[in-house]
């Protein structure tokens with residue numbers, strides 16, 4: 234049954250990437266439990282605009298859990314601690330009347346704050362550009378079933394392809410590691426026959442780009458998996474590590490053949 238909540242928001246406000254930011258309190262009154270978290274922010278912003286104040290800047294696009302842009306840390310957890318989903322799919326029925334909710338941007342060096350809750354996740358785009366593609370001709374839609382794929386591999390590839398590039402894994406990791414994201418993209422293509430021609434150059438190039446973007450290393454905390462709204466598992470990291478080792482052998486033939494080096 235629909236109820237209404239009166240809340241206090243503690244929101245990170247930061248004019249731009251060069252300015253210092255701070256938390257600012259805002260009341261959020263008469264918020265329907267049927268609203269999504271972003272709709273609640275819309276209501277608060279309409280109030281700010283009416284008063285001639287600068288609305289809270291936040292990223293969003295699909296509002297359906299698909300695009301991965303609605304990135305924010307809610308009460309200390311990426312996408313919030315209440316439901317394992319994206320912020321746009323988080324509902325206000327998960328909160329209680331009188332709650333104080335803190336809202337911050339992703340905190341990671343490779344994701345610099347642009348304004349308020351919006352960060353620049355261009356580092357992810359550059360990692361994809363480094364190798365997240367195939368060159369094999371795959372034909373048109375009607376050719377989709379022409380190349381048989383073992384069921385288990387098809388299922389695992391589909392699971393990995395569920396990654397929406399939101400960056401919650403990076404924001405949750407104490408090292409700001411991007412291993413879960415990169416391993417999902419590497420696994421998705423490495424599990425399919427169409428991804429084989431670039432399989433080992435892909436993992437090498439994407440990991441090199443990840444490192445150059447200054448993401449941290451993985452030390453198996455598991456916070457990434459716990460925060461991921463799409464259920465991407467750390468098995469993908471193990472698969473990527475195996476492929477990365479094989480790529481070193483592939484590109485250093487003296488080792489692959491057992492020679493010195």
Ligand code: SF4
Nearest residue numbers: 396397399400402461
């Ligand atoms: S692995 Fe999960 S948390 Fe990380 S970018 Fe992909 S969907 Fe988001």
Ligand code: FES
Nearest residue numbers: 296300301303321
């Ligand atoms: S707005 Fe697209 S996933 Fe949330």
